[in-house]
Amino acid sequence: MSRTLRVPIFPLSGAILFPRSQLPLHIFEPRYRDMVRDAIDGAGRIGMIQPLRLDEDNKAPLYGIGCLGEIVGIEELDDGRFNIVLLGVNRFRYLRDAEIDSTYRCAEVDIEGFVDAEPPPLSLGERAEVEREARRLGDALGLAVDWDAVSRLDDEMLVNAIAQVAPFDVGAKQALLEQVTLTGRADLLVQLMQFHRAAVTGGLEIEPTIQ
Secondary structure (H helix, E strand, C coil): CCCCCEEEEECCCCCCCCCCCCCEEEEEEEHHHHHHHHHHHHHCCCEEEECCCCCCCCCCCCCCCCEEEEEEEEECCCCCCEEEEEEEEEEEEEEEECCCCCCCEEEEEECCCCCCCCCCCCCCHHHHHHHHHHHHHHHHHCCCCCHHHHCCCCCHHHHHHHHHHCCCCCCHHHHHHHHHCCHHHHHHHHHHHHHHHEEECCCCECCCCCC
């Protein structure tokens, strides 16, 4: 696969996609309906990336790193909306917008430098810490969670699933996406869960260091 690609991009705050993880999306805006139709007719891939801010002119500056997703599930509704599922393929570095005649944005992206092969597992202690802090945060938020099902997830799926659904801010989610290793992502995730739980319960915690 070429290291530099031209892909349709979907700038969406708070939505991150990791390699080998899935992201369900409800597509309702006309420009993104066009994007999905064109992607289906083409390579079947969409680049997920977070905007630095929201602009109405569809030209918001973007974070530097996103993730390429393959459409692995699609349902077209009667009114033209779509429900789709993306499977993360490879992270990418955003280079520039591509000038094309379309209602949605396309970009030239570079997948060089990302080693997104399946990572080695966490240590038993790291795994236990992620599960423990997830339970504590879930209890603090009053969430009903099937923890037996959670415990059956493999390490990568566990860390990435929590990172995707946890109520962290945009910058925190971006920092999780940009972590080089699964161990680094797990460590940061634990810090973020501790800090968010402290904010909910009124406890005192040291603010996590996001690098």
